[in-house]
Amino acid sequence: xxxxxxxxxxxxxxxxxxxxxxxxxxxxxxxxxxxxxxxxxxxxxxxxxxxxxxxxxxxxxxxxxxxxxxxxxxxxxxxxxxxxxxxxxxxxxxxxxxxxxxxxxxxxxxxxxxxxxxxxxxxxxxxxxxxxxxxxxxxxxxxxxxxxxxxxxxxxxxxxxxxxxxxxx
Amino acid sequence: xxxxxxxxxxxxxxxxxxxxxxxxxxxxxxxxxxxxxxxxxxxxxxxxxxxxxxxxxxxxxxxxxxxxxxxxxxxxxxxxxxxxxxxxxxxxxxxxxxxxxxxxxxxxxxxxxxxxxxxxxxxxxxxxxxxxxxxxxxxxxxxxxxxxxxxxxxxxxxxxxxxxxxxxxxxxxxxxxxxxxxxxxxxxxxxxxxxx
Numbered sequence: 001x002x003x004x005x006x007x008x009x010x011x012x013x014x015x016x017x018x019x020x021x022x023x024x025x026x027x028x029x030x031x032x033x034x035x036x037x038x039x040x041x042x043x044x045x046x047x048x049x050x051x052x053x054x055x056x057x058x059x060x061x062x063x064x065x066x067x068x069x070x071x072x073x074x075x076x077x078x079x080x081x082x083x084x085x086x087x088x089x090x091x092x093x094x095x096x097x098x099x100x101x102x103x104x105x106x107x108x109x110x111x112x113x114x115x116x117x118x119x120x121x122x123x124x125x126x127x128x129x130x131x132x133x134x135x136x137x138x139x140x141x142x143x144x145x146x147x148x149x150x151x152x153x154x155x156x157x158x159x160x161x162x163x164x165x166x167x168x169x
Numbered sequence: 170x171x172x173x174x175x176x177x178x179x180x181x182x183x184x185x186x187x188x189x190x191x192x193x194x195x196x197x198x199x200x201x202x203x204x205x206x207x208x209x210x211x212x213x214x215x216x217x218x219x220x221x222x223x224x225x226x227x228x229x230x231x232x233x234x235x236x237x238x239x240x241x242x243x244x245x246x247x248x249x250x251x252x253x254x255x256x257x258x259x260x261x262x263x264x265x266x267x268x269x270x271x272x273x274x275x276x277x278x279x280x281x282x283x284x285x286x287x288x289x290x291x292x293x294x295x296x297x298x299x300x301x302x303x304x305x306x307x308x309x310x311x312x313x314x315x316x317x318x319x320x321x322x323x324x325x326x327x328x329x330x331x332x333x334x335x336x337x338x339x340x341x342x343x344x345x346x347x348x349x350x351x352x353x354x355x356x357x358x359x360x361x362x363x364x365x
Contacts, residue, residue, distance in 0.1 A: 026310020135311020
């Protein structure tokens with residue numbers, strides 16, 4: 001099995017090496033955001049922690065409002081076509097209610113912020129497994145462009161690519 | 170709080186030591202068993218490293234989260250492996266698969282966590298109030314990351330004070346984490362005469 005590249009809290013990684021696997025383990029309120037070229041073997045994964053940087057510094061992968069552009073720039077640099085990019089979102093769970101009832105949970109706010117940023121940059125969302133209260137792991141395999149999600153204590157579920165209707169596997 | 174010196178980390182470790190000592194006494198009287206504590210570790214780590222430091226990200230654990238409000242804001246997190254949770258339920262006379270099990274574990278967390286928080290408050294003269302406990306059984310990484318994202322949101326560095334409680338004669342350990350906000354750490358250090 002090919003070595004897996006861990007994409008930890010706030011980090012992001014892109015690859016054009018077929019067979020390479022990008023992984024974020026144990027996403028809670030964080031979002032695992034995969035961007036994939038639907039025709040070429042280029043893919044990226046960001047482990048988004050918070051909705052907005054709000055002047056804070058840190059890895060661009062950490063915030064929804066910086067992660068999407070950072071992924072696009074690096075993917076295009078690796079040969080992806082911007083117009084062929086699609087997104088898959090995993091995570092954004094509400095495991096605990098923290099922060100003294102200041103309205104929406106971090107997980108939900110992350111989910112909405114990532115979607116808003118994708119809409120602003122006109123990247124279609126192809127599949128999601130977000131919300132709820134359970135932690136998840138996302139795996140992105142470069143080449144096959146396969147994205148899977150696995151919730152705690154569950155089987156891995158294939159999210160992408162979608163099999164076109166009428167095409168035999 | 171991007172940098173804490175050795176003296177500051179030592180002082181925080183000592184706080185955690187006294188806090189977990191008090192917590193172990195509470196747990197011991199609840200279970201009627203002796204409870205050992207380990208020497209705590211105090212680490213100021215970037216988020217990603219903090220998650221790694223706690224354990225394997227996909228390990229299934231039960232986490233009991235207790236928010237702390239008042240002069241110092243923080244989160245206390247108790248972590249139990251699947252077997253530890255089952256053993257603890259057994260010691261309390263609750264079937265681990267019973268629907269009461271999570272609330273029994275939450276109650277342990279409440280008592281142990283509150284005694285930890287009260288000890289810290291007594292030592293530092295800070296007003297600290299524990300919130301009701303919440304528990305979840307899930308991936309370790311997801312639990313720890315959610316606590317860090319929810320609490321230490323303003324900073325890239327998380328202070329993690331980690332100590333273990335071990336029930337004597339049983340294969341049962343509770344890992345104990347205190348995750349203060351950046352402001353909370355400064356408040357603690359100031360009270361100890363070690364502020365910046």
